[in-house]
Each structure stands twice: as structure tokens, then as C-alpha cells.
């Protein structure tokens with residue numbers, strides 16, 4: 001029996017968290033820069049989100065309207081409930097807020113695309129058309145989220161911008177990179193995580209590093225990792241451990257990159273391109 005889209009969504013969450021060693025992020029050996037969570041928190045959170053991914057997939061399969069913005073509006077309502085389920089399962093820790101958003105969109109869009117024989121990235125663009133303008137119209141709003149603060153300060157709309165543009169970074173960069181990569185699944189996912197950090201601006205990293213100034217440093221360390229041979233060399237792995245120490249010292253993390261890795265894994269599982277490759 002072939003696996004369902006929901007199985008792949010949950011597998012994507014779990015594959016990401018068990019991949020190690022990840023700088024700043026939670027993995028089985030290390031909490032990185034997250035003192036309030038560990039790998040078990042992520043397992044609890046992932047399992048608690050099954051119902052949401054079932055709803056997202058069901059919505060994509062059954063939606064018959066002409067305007068996919070309406071499908072997204074309906075998904076968002078379910079996403080807000082899913083955030084509550086996540087907080088209930090984790091003792092109020094934010095494990096998967098970004099993944100509820102990005103992976104929820106992919107799960108719903110992939111289900112819709114399957115029924116209607118359409119391109120998933122095009123479906124996402126139609127779902128999220130006008131999203132940044134819709135969400136970011138109130139500059140005077142009090143209690144702005146980090147994403148909103150960063151948008152009004154730097155003009156960069158993070159997770160929303162990637163969604164509105166249909167995740168070109170996944171379609172053109174991280175998924176082809178993962179599909180071409182070789183080695184164990186862990187090695188392939190580590191390299192794909194660092195590739196992701198070298199190409200996106202992660203609002204979690206921007207928040208924790210106090211602005212945009214450390215992004216060139218991040219790109220430099222990502223280059224250095226690949227110059228050392230990446231996950232296939234002892235030097236590359238040792239470098240990731242050193243990066244983790246620096247990340248923890250500065251409280252840096254790559255939460256948004258982890259979310260892009262999660263949706264990249266999801267698409268690779270859907271395309272059956274993630275088995276062990278020598």
C-alpha cells in the first residue's frame with residue numbers, strides 16, 4: 001500500500017528532528033539553543049499534529065471552489081487550532097509553528113494538485129496570492145510578531161514571502177540539491193540543511209542575532225562547511241559541532257531553515273527520491 005500524504009508529512013517532521021548534528025537546532029544528542037525543548041518534545045508535537053495534516057490533506061482533496069485563496073483561508077483556521085494542539089502537547093513550547101504554516105500549505109496543495117493534475121508550486125502561488133500585503137497592512141499594530149517586526153523594519157517578509165512566491169527555493173534549489181545528494185539519509189539531510197541556510201533569510205536567526213548583520217557570517221560558515229567536504233568528511237562533521245557551540249554561545253538558531261528542510265523532505269518523500277543513495 002502506498003503511503004499517504006499525511007504519513008509523509010509526519011515522517012518529514014520526524015526525519016528533520018532526528019538528523020544530527022544540527023547547529024543551534026534540537027537533535028537527539030543536543031538541544032542546541034533551545035533550553036525549553038528536546039527531541040521528545042518534537043515527537044509529542046509531531047504526533048499531536050496528525051489530525052491537522054489529515055484536515056489539510058482532506059481540504060485539498062475536497063475543495064471545489066475556483067479561488068484557492070479561500071482554500072488557504074480555511075487552512076489557516078485549521079492552522080490556528082493546530083497551534084493550540086501543539087502548545088497543549090509541548091507544555092507551551094513553540095516547536096512547530098513555522099512547520100504548521102509551511103508544511104500545512106504543502107500538504108493541502110499537494111492533495112489539491114493530485115486531484116486536479118496541477119503543479120504543486122503553482123497551486124501554492126494561487127493559494128497565497130496577496131498574502132504579504134494581506135497580513136502586513138497594519139504598521140501601527142501593537143504586539144507585532146517577530147515576523148511582522150522584521151517586515152516593518154527591513155522589508156523582508158520571511159515565511160510569508162516564501163509562501164506567496166510558491167517556495168522557489170524548494171522547487172529550484174533545496175529539493176534538486178537533496179535529490180542529487182548521495183550518502184546516508186542523515187548525511188544528505190545535513191547537507192541540505194546547510195545549503196538551505198546559505199540561501200534563505202531565516203527570521204528566527206535574524207531575531208536571535210539581533211538583525212540582518214550576521215547573515216553574511218552565516219553564509220560564510222555554510223561555505224566553509226562545504227569546503228571541508230560537508231557531511232561526508234570527519235572535518236565537515238566536526239565543523240558542524242563547532243558551529244553548534246558558537247550558535248549556543250550566541251543563542252542563534254535555524255528554526256526557519258529547519259522548516260524549509262521539512263517541506264523539502266516532504267516533497268522528496270512524495271516523489272520517492274529519498275532512499276539511501278551511494
Ligand SMILES: CC(C)(COP(=O)(O)OP(=O)(O)OC[C@H]1O[C@@H](n2cnc3c(N)ncnc32)[C@H](O[C@H]2O[C@H](COP(=O)(O)OP(=O)(O)OP(=O)(O)O)[C@@H](O)[C@H]2O)[C@@H]1O)[C@@H](O)C(=O)NCCC(=O)NCCS
Pocket residue numbers: 034075076077078079080083093094095096097098099100101102104145146147148157158159160162200201202203204253254255256257259260
Ligand atoms: C506566517 C507565520 C509563519 C507567522 O509568522 P510570524 O509573523 O509569527 O513570525 P515569523 O518569525 O515570520 O515566522 C514564524 C516561524 O516561521 C519559521 N520561519 C522563519 N523564517 C522562515 C523562513 N524564511 N521560511 C520558512 N519558515 C520560516 C520559524 O519557525 C521555526 O522557528 C520556531 C522556533 O523558534 P524560536 O525562536 O525558538 O521560537 P519562539 O518560542 O517564538 O522564541 P523564543 O522565546 O524561544 O526565542 C519553530 O516554530 C520553527 O518552526 C518562525 O518562528 C504563521 O505562523 C501565521 O500565519 N501565523 C498567524 C496565525 C496563523 O494564521 N496561524 C496558522 C498558520 S496555518
Ligand SMILES: Nc1ncnc2[nH]cnc12
Pocket residue numbers: 016017024025026027034095096099254255258259
Ligand atoms: N529541530 C528543531 N529545533 C528547533 N526548532 C525547530 N523547528 C523545527 N525543527 C526544529
